[in-house]
Amino acid sequence: xxxxxxxxxxxxxxxxxxxxxxxxxDQDRHGYxxxxxxxxxxxxxxxxxxxxLYGSIRRxxxxxxxxxxxxxxxxxxxxxxxxxxxITAFGRSVAQAEAARLATLLRQAKAAGLVPGRA
Amino acid sequence: xxxxxxxxxxxxxxxxxxxxxxxxxxxxxxTRLYRDRVRGEGAxxxxxxxxxxxxxxxxxxxxxxLVQDVRHAWRTWRRTPVLALAAMLTLALGVGANTAVFSxxxxxxxxxxxxxxxxxxxxxxxxxxxxxxxxxxxxxLLNYLSWVERARSFEAVAVFSGRDFTLTEHGDxxxxxxxxxxxxxxxxxxxxxxxxRPLAREDEDPGAAPVAVLAESLWARAFGRDPAVVxxxxxxxxxxxxxxxxxxxxFREIGRTQIGSAGAGQIxxxxxxxxxxxxxxHTLRAVGRLRERVSLDQAxxxxxxxxxxxxxxxxxxxxxxxxxxxxxxxxxFDPRVRVSLLLLLGAVGVVLLIACANVANLVxxxxxxxxxxxxxRAALGARPARLARQLLTENVSLALVSGIxxxxxxxxxxxxxxxxxxxxxxxxxxIRLDGTVLVFGLFITTVCGVFxxxxxxxRSARANLLTALTQNGKGAIGPSHHRWxxxxxxxxxxxxxxxxxxxxxxxxxxxxxQHVPLGFEPGxxxxxxxxxxxxxxxxxxxxxxxxxxxxxxxxxxxxxxxxGSMTSAPFAPGVRRTATVHDRATTGRSAxxxxxxxxxxxxxxxxxxxxxxxxxxxxxxxxxxxxxxxVAIVSESLARSLWPNGDVVGRALELDGRSHEVVGIxxxxxGSDGTARGGGLDRDPxxxxxxxSAQVPQGTLALxxxxxxxxxxxxxxxxxxxxxxxxxxxxxxxxxxxxWIAESVAQPRLTTTLAAVFAGAALFLTxxxxxxxxxxxxxxxxxxxxxxxxxxxxxxxxxxxxxxSGLTWAGGGIAIGLVGAWSMNRAIGSLLFNVSATxxxxxxxxxxxxxxxxxxACALPAIRATRIDPxxxxxxx
Numbered sequence: 001x002x003x004x005x006x007x008x009x010x011x012x013x014x015x016x017x018x019x020x021x022x023x024x025x026d027q028d029r030h031g032y033x034x035x036x037x038x039x040x041x042x043x044x045x046x047x048x049x050x051x052x053l054y055g056s057i058r059r060x061x062x063x064x065x066x067x068x069x070x071x072x073x074x075x076x077x078x079x080x081x082x083x084x085x086x087i088t089a090f091g092r093s094v095a096q097a098e099a100a101r102l103a104t105l106l107r108q109a110k111a112a113g114l115v116p117g118r119a
Numbered sequence: 120x121x122x123x124x125x126x127x128x129x130x131x132x133x134x135x136x137x138x139x140x141x142x143x144x145x146x147x148x149x150t151r152l153y154r155d156r157v158r159g160e161g162a163x164x165x166x167x168x169x170x171x172x173x174x175x176x177x178x179x180x181x182x183x184x185l186v187q188d189v190r191h192a193w194r195t196w197r198r199t200p201v202l203a204l205a206a207m208l209t210l211a212l213g214v215g216a217n218t219a220v221f222s223x224x225x226x227x228x229x230x231x232x233x234x235x236x237x238x239x240x241x242x243x244x245x246x247x248x249x250x251x252x253x254x255x256x257x258x259x260l261l262n263y264l265s266w267v268e269r270a271r272s273f274e275a276v277a278v279f280s281g282r283d284f285t286l287t288e289h290g291d292x293x294x295x296x297x298x299x300x301x302x303x304x305x306x307x308x309x310x311x312x313x314x315x316r317p318l319a320r321e322d323e324d325p326g327a328a329p330v331a332v333l334a335e336s337l338w339a340r341a342f343g344r345d346p347a348v349v350x351x352x353x354x355x356x357x358x359x360x361x362x363x364x365x366x367x368x369x370f371r372e373i374g375r376t377q378i379g380s381a382g383a384g385q386i387x388x389x390x391x392x393x394x395x396x397x398x399x400x401h402t403l404r405a406v407g408r409l410r411e412r413v414s415l416d417q418a419x420x421x422x423x424x425x426x427x428x429x430x431x432x433x434x435x436x437x438x439x440x441x442x443x444x445x446x447x448x449x450x451x452f453d454p455r456v457r458v459s460l461l462l463l464l465g466a467v468g469v470v471l472l473i474a475c476a477n478v479a480n481l482v483x484x485x486x487x488x489x490x491x492x493x494x495x496r497a498a499l500g501a502r503p504a505r506l507a508r509q510l511l512t513e514n515v516s517l518a519l520v521s522g523i524x525x526x527x528x529x530x531x532x533x534x535x536x537x538x539x540x541x542x543x544x545x546x547x548x549x550i551r552l553d554g555t556v557l558v559f560g561l562f563i564t565t566v567c568g569v570f571x572x573x574x575x576x577x578r579s580a581r582a583n584l585l586t587a588l589t590q591n592g593k594g595a596i597g598p599s600h601h602r603w604x605x606x607x608x609x610x611x612x613x614x615x616x617x618x619x620x621x622x623x624x625x626x627x628x629x630x631x632x633q634h635v636p637l638g639f640e641p642g643x644x645x646x647x648x649x650x651x652x653x654x655x656x657x658x659x660x661x662x663x664x665x666x667x668x669x670x671x672x673x674x675x676x677x678x679x680x681x682x683g684s685m686t687s688a689p690f691a692p693g694v695r696r697t698a699t700v701h702d703r704a705t706t707g708r709s710a711x712x713x714x715x716x717x718x719x720x721x722x723x724x725x726x727x728x729x730x731x732x733x734x735x736x737x738x739x740x741x742x743x744x745x746x747x748x749x750v751a752i753v754s755e756s757l758a759r760s761l762w763p764n765g766d767v768v769g770r771a772l773e774l775d776g777r778s779h780e781v782v783g784i785x786x787x788x789x790g791s792d793g794t795a796r797g798g799g800l801d802r803d804p805x806x807x808x809x810x811x812s813a814q815v816p817q818g819t820l821a822l823x824x825x826x827x828x829x830x831x832x833x834x835x836x837x838x839x840x841x842x843x844x845x846x847x848x849x850x851x852x853x854x855x856x857x858x859w860i861a862e863s864v865a866q867p868r869l870t871t872t873l874a875a876v877f878a879g880a881a882l883f884l885t886x887x888x889x890x891x892x893x894x895x896x897x898x899x900x901x902x903x904x905x906x907x908x909x910x911x912x913x914x915x916x917x918x919x920x921x922x923x924s925g926l927t928w929a930g931g932g933i934a935i936g937l938v939g940a941w942s943m944n945r946a947i948g949s950l951l952f953n954v955s956a957t958x959x960x961x962x963x964x965x966x967x968x969x970x971x972x973x974x975x976a977c978a979l980p981a982i983r984a985t986r987i988d989p990x991x992x993x994x995x996x
Contacts, residue, residue, distance in 0.1 A: 031148050032155045049168060050152050051137070051176025054145040059183075083148055 007094040010063070011101055016048055016056045021065060021087060021095040028069055030082035031057070057085065065091035126162055127154060130169065136177040138184040140505040188512035195489075195513060202485055203517065206478045209884075210521035210567060213471040215528025216880075218552075218560035220467045220873075222533050223540070224460045225559070226550035232447060233369045235309040236408075241418065242374035242450045243276065243405040246426075246443040252715050254443040255450070256697065257401040260392060262429065262437070269425055272418035274410045277304035278403040279372060281694075283650045283819055284386055285849050287354045288341065294650070294849035295337065297386035298372060304387075307408045308370060313338075315349035315364025322363075322389040330389065331360040337385040338365045357654030357847070360388065374406055374447045397775060399436035399699045406447070419444050436699070451545050453799075455950055459870040462946065466621065466877040469614045471563065473884045476607045479571035480891050482514055483603070514572025515565065522564025526552070529560060539872075541865030604892045608925075609932040611888045612969060615881040616936025620965045621947055622878035624958065625871040628951040632800045632864055635952075638788035639689065640730030641860055643680075643825055646688040647837065647851035650819045655845060659745065659816035665844060666812060666820065670722055672840045678828035683725030684812060686718070688821040689790030690859040700808055702761050703771035703778050714760045716753075716808040717791050718774070720817045726785055728823045736768040736783025739811040749814055751779035755787045757806035774808065785809070790863070799863050801952045822851065830855060870950065882972055889976035893925045897980045904984050905992025914985045921981035922974060929973035933966050940965075 013021070023029055023037040035048045048056075060066045069084040087095070109115050123131075130153050134142045156165045196203040231237050245262065246254040263278050270276070279300040286293045302318035311317065313335065322330050331353055333342070342348045352359045371384055390403075409418055422442035430437045449457075486493075493506055530552055540547050649669070656662045666684060673682045687693025698718045723739040726732075734755060743750050751772060758767045758781075771778045787804035812820070826833055830853055838850045897904070904917060912920075944956035954961075 032152050035152065035156075047168070049172030049176065050149040051172045051180070053152070054141070054149055055176050055180050055183075058141065058144070082151065 007090070007097040010065075010094050011098055013094070013098045014056065015046070016052050017060060017065070018095065018098055019046065019048070020053070020056055020060065020085075021091055021098075024066060024085050024087045025092065025095060028073075028075070028084045028086045030084050032082070034085070060091070064088055065094055123150075124157075126157065126166070133169075133173055136173060137180050139508070140502050141180055141184070143502060143504070185512070188509050189516050191509060192513035192516045196517060199485060202481055206481050206517060207521040207524065209474045209478055210518060210564070211524035211528055213474040214522050214525030214560060214564050214567070215532060216467050216877075217464075217471050217563055218526060218529035218556060219532040219536055220460075220464050221559050222529065222552060222556045223536055223550050224464050225556055227544060227546045228448070228452075228457060228460055230546075230549050230555075232373065238446075239274075239409040239411070240307065240373070240447055241407050241409060241415065241444045242447050243407050243422070244443045244445070244450075245401055246441040247439065247715065248443075249441065250439040250715065256440075258403045258405040259398050259401050259436070260396050260403060261394070261398040262440075263403060263405060264392075264394075265429060266422070266425065266442075270421060272409055272413045272421045273407040275303045275306040276405060276407040277301045277307045278405045279304060279390060280403050281372070281384070282388070283648065284355045285357070285650060285652055285847070286341075286386075287357070287847055292847050292849040294648075294852075295385045297334075297388065298384040299390040300387050301390050304370075304406070307406050308373075309408070310367060310370050312364035312366050314346045315362070317364060317366075318387070318389050323391055325391050325393075327389070327391075329355075329358055329360040330363045331355060332387040333362060333365045334370065334385045334387070335365060335368045355386070355388070356650070356652035358652075372404070374404065374450050397436065398433055401697050407444075415444060415446065453866075456544060456866060458946060458949055459866070462621070462950070463870060463873050463877070466618055466874055469618055470877050470880050470884065471567065473611045473614055473881050473888065475567050475571050476611050477884055477888045477891065478567075480604065480607055480888060480895075482571055484891075484895060486510065511569070511572045515568035518564050518568025518572070519561075522561055522567075525564065526557065526560050529556075539869055541862060541869060544866060604895070605928045608889055608892050608928040609935065611885040612929045612932025612973065613934075613936035613939060615878070615885040616933050616965060616969050617939040617943070618874070618878040618881045619969065620937065620940035620961060621943070622871070622874040623961045623965055624947060624951055624954055624956060625867075625874050627958070627961065628954045629864070629867055629871045631953040632867060635789065635800050637689070637790070637800075637860075638731060638786050638804060641856040643827065644729065644856040645822075645824045645826060645830060645833070645853045646691055646856050646859070647822045647824075647853045648691075648693065648819060649822060649841065649848070649851050651848075653818065655847065662816045662818070663745070663813060666722065668844050669822075669840060670724075672843070673822070673824060673837065676826075676833065676836050676840075678826050678833055680825045680827065681724055681728040682825070683728035683823045684722040684820040685725050685729075685823060686720045686817060686819075686821065688823060688856060688859065689729075689788055690856070690863045691821065691854070693821055694819060695792070698774055698808065700757070700761065701773040703773050714757060714806055716757050716806040719791070719807055719809050720812050720815045720820075721809050722812045725823060728825045729788075730825070731788055732786040734784045734786060736781070738783065739809075739813070743811045743813050745814060747814075749777060749779040750782045750811055752783040752785055752809040753781055754785055754804070754807040754809075756804060757808060758784050760806060772808075774810070779810065790860070799867075800860070823856075824853075867950070882969075886972050886976045889925060889929060889973055890979065893921060893977050894980040894983070896924065897921060897984045900984075901987055901992045904987050905989040908985075908987060909989035909993070917985045918981040921984050922977050925977035925980075926970065926973055929970065933969045933973075936969070937962055937966060 019038045019041075020034055022041070023034045029037065031050075031053055035053060039047050057066070061068065066085045066087055069086055071081075073086075074081070074084055106115065127150060131146065131150055134146045134149060136142075137145075153165070153169065232240065234240060243258060243266075244254055245256040245258050247256050248254050258278060260278070263276070266273075267276055277300060279298045282297050282299050284295050284297050286295050300318070302320050302322060305311070305317040312332065315332075318330070318332060321327055333348065338344055338348065348362050349364060351362050353362050354360075366387070370387075407418075409415070419442075422444060426437070426441040430440065497503065497506060533550065533552060537547060537550055540550075651662050651665055656665055670682050670684060673679055687695060696718045697715055699713060700716050701713050721739065723741065723743075726738055736752070739750065739752065751774070753761070753767065753772075761767075761772065762770060767781055767784055770781045772781060773779070788807070789800060789802065789804050791807050792799075792802050792805050822837075824833070824837070834853050837853060841848055841851060904912075904920070907920075908917065940962070941957055948956035
């Protein structure tokens with residue numbers, strides 16, 4: 001079984017990893033859906049390439065951040081039998097820890113006057 | 120499903136750049152992603168992004184998989200440390216020995232010579248094959264001059280001749296070796312002086328002021344690398360020479376008779392040419408540089424044609440003489456050195472193969488033990504290819520670690536080899552662990568890792584899950600497993616048999632070589648070379664006077680039984696002059712009564728001192744004086760070739776145009792070949808013509824002292840005797856004749872020793888291998904044997920059962936090995952002396968010995984088998 005230790009050990013997360021966790025946080029998605037979700041959220045600024053996407057997915061599976069759904073768990077409407085991924089409880093806590101880290105960082109940047117516009 | 124587009128198929132191909140399990144896992148998904156994106160974004164932009172992605176992520180995925188595998192490998196090896204250590208040690212020694220032997224082969228045989236365009240360098244010989252004299256004769260000065268004039272194949276040709284010099288510069292006079300060379304040698308070698316100027320054509324003129332060029336070694340040793348030596352005078356043989364330059368270490372005699380690094384010339388003087396010399400005197404060595412785009416064969420053709428023309432022009436001297444050209448890398452060795460080295464490389468390679476087989480066996484046993492682990496992992500979804508790759512990584516990484524240890528082993532054993540290699544083998548200083556050798560070491564390491572890692576990896580790839588899990592791991596050993604192991608036994612025994620046969624043949628050959636009749640008695644004989652410089656001894660009378668006084672005073676030493684002098688002692692380095700001898704009665708008429716013979720200038724009493732038998736007639740004596748009629752003594756074989764009908768004493772023969780009366784015949788001696796070292800023990804005695812030192816003056820002579828005293832006891836007296844006569848002469852280096860003879864067999868002895876060591880290692884490893892396989896087999900058959908014992912099988916029948924299975928396979932291997940040894944008879948035959956390469960006794964003896972070793976290896980497991988408790992065995996699972 002994958003080693004599940006302290007979520008903080010995994011920080012900082014790679015950008016792609018964090019985005020993938022965010023993408024599967026609210027619903028199970030397949031690879032293309034993850035890619036599209038990331039692209040939409042970033043207004044097209046970040047397009048995960050297939051190598052990065054599946055390389056990250058493989059590592060995240062190894063690390064127990066996400067799991068692959070079995071045939072039965074897959075949504076019925078998918079006739080192409082794609083592979084779906086779901087965030088694990090551990091994955092969620094790692095994502096939360098990363099979010100908290102980034103929030104702290106952002107706060108500090110604001111305090112230093114580095115963030116313009118609405119506070 | 121829709122048919123796939125071309126782009127899709129290409130993309131699928133490209134996905135193979137990822138680690139296999141990755142592309143197997145995600146290839147389908149990634150292709151689907153590709154399809155989705157092409158639909159949404161258009162092919163062009165997608166492809167650009169995909170190619171960039173591929174270039175970036177494929178290597179990183181590969182590396183991360185590798186890192187993961189290596190980490191895993193390390194963890195698993197740590198679980199079986201003894202096994203890992205045994206495998207590593209075996210491999211490290213194997214790789215180390217191979218790398219060391221390769222470093223010798225590479226340094227001595229393969230490495231290019233250190234000259235610009237070294238592939239255009241050749242050595243030129245006069246070829247006397249048609250008269251039975253062989254192709255490697257020295258060159259006559261006049262023929263050389265004719266070649267320079269007429270040959271078109273060469274950019275330059277140079278001749279040179281070794282010289283002894285007495286340097287009286289610092290304190291005691293010192294004897295140093297050097298050469299007289301033509302100025303063209305600079306052009307041939309393509310080297311420039313470090314400081315000063317090269318020799319010029321004009322320096323060769325007989326009237327030119329004497330000049331000398333220092334070798335780097337002498338420059339460093341005697342002058343502290345001072346560039347200001349150029350222009351300084353130096354006293355050589357009592358003559359003032361002007362130093363005109365210093366040449367790098369690579370500026371040296373190259374080719375056939377180069378005698379190791381110790382023999383490298385330290386000083387060079389211009390070769391002054393005596394045009395009155397006989398065209399038939401073959402005294403010089405020649406090297407040439409071919410013109411660009413002239414092949415070796417073209418040059419050979421041209422020179423042979425030229426030699427044929429010259430045969431017509433100078434029939435008296437050039438009849439039956441042609442020209443032979445060889446690359447120095449070839450000519451500088453006795454061809455047997457090449458064969459020996461390659462043979463040793465093969466032998467040590469075989470040892471490595473056998474070692475690998477043992478390691479493969481260990482690893483296989485380990486893989487069998489891990490069958491359950493692997494099966495479980497397969498059940499959890501690991502793909503067979505992934506597992507195979509992991510096993511391979513485990514073994515290759517073990518091999519690499521062993522390989523690195525092996526290189527350390529190679530470094531140590533290479534040093535040892537360098538000191539063991541006889542001085543007669545050239546280029547020993549080129550032997551080192553350089554890039555090429557390291558690459559070789561790593562290469563064989565990787566090959567080994569793949570070789571012994573492949574079997575378990577392949578097996579695991581088709582591991583049978585069900586049997587592995589249900590039968591507690593043991594059932595997984597199917598028939599293919601046994602086949603593989605028995606195959607290993609056959610291969611190991613076969614290879615070891617071939618090696619043992621080879622080593623046994625070489626050993627017998629060496630023993631016979633060391634007992635060959637020499638024609639003289641070397642025990643108790645000391646030799647030394649003494650030169651009489653022309654300045655101190657300007658004429659023949661002075662030289663003869665010196666020689667007589669020296670021999671006379673040595674003879675009076677109490678421990679000396681007899682003394683004599685000759686041109687060069689057998690098997691010792693020295694001048695060897697081959698001369699053409701005619702029967703006086705038939706001079707110029709019949710070619711039959713002409714012979715090539717080595718000319719030795721000897722003192723009265725030499726034959727007694729050296730222990731050569733006088734067959735008929737008389738020795739030289741006091742009655743042979745400078746003015747009296749010229750006399751000669753011939754060796755038995757020379758007498759036979761000139762006058763096959765006997766009746767030799769009293770005949771006249773012609774040498775250098777002068778008639779000599781034959782006064783005696785002496786026995787043939789070995790070690791008097793026309794080569795610089797007088798040939799090897801295996802060379803048949805050559806015809807020798809002896810003339811009297813009283814009638815033919817000589818500048819350098821070899822003292823032969825038969826004494827009861829040990830060398831250290833007599834050395835001071837000999838030195839004092841020389842110094843008493845002439846204090847400016849360098850003190851002679853005395854050396855027992857036995858040592859020279861031993862040196863001449865040093866190379867075959869080294870080959871034989873190494874072959875014996877490798878054969879011993881092969882034998883030992885094979886024994887371990889058979890032991891391992893049979894032990895394992897007994898372990899697997901515990902139940903069966905238990906049943907047999909329960910049913911009343913006795914000790915003898917159980918032992919017989921085990922021995923039979925072991926010996927059957929070993930016997931197959933021995934048979935194959937004997938065939939292998941037989942098929943190598945051509946190669947090894949050239950190294951053997953008085954032993955047939957297919958000697959039936961050796962073959963039979965080896966088969967017998969190997970069978971004994973195999974039986975010994977089976978004995979322990981067989982005895983263990985008799986101790987199997989049937990009750991435990993049957994309860995086993």
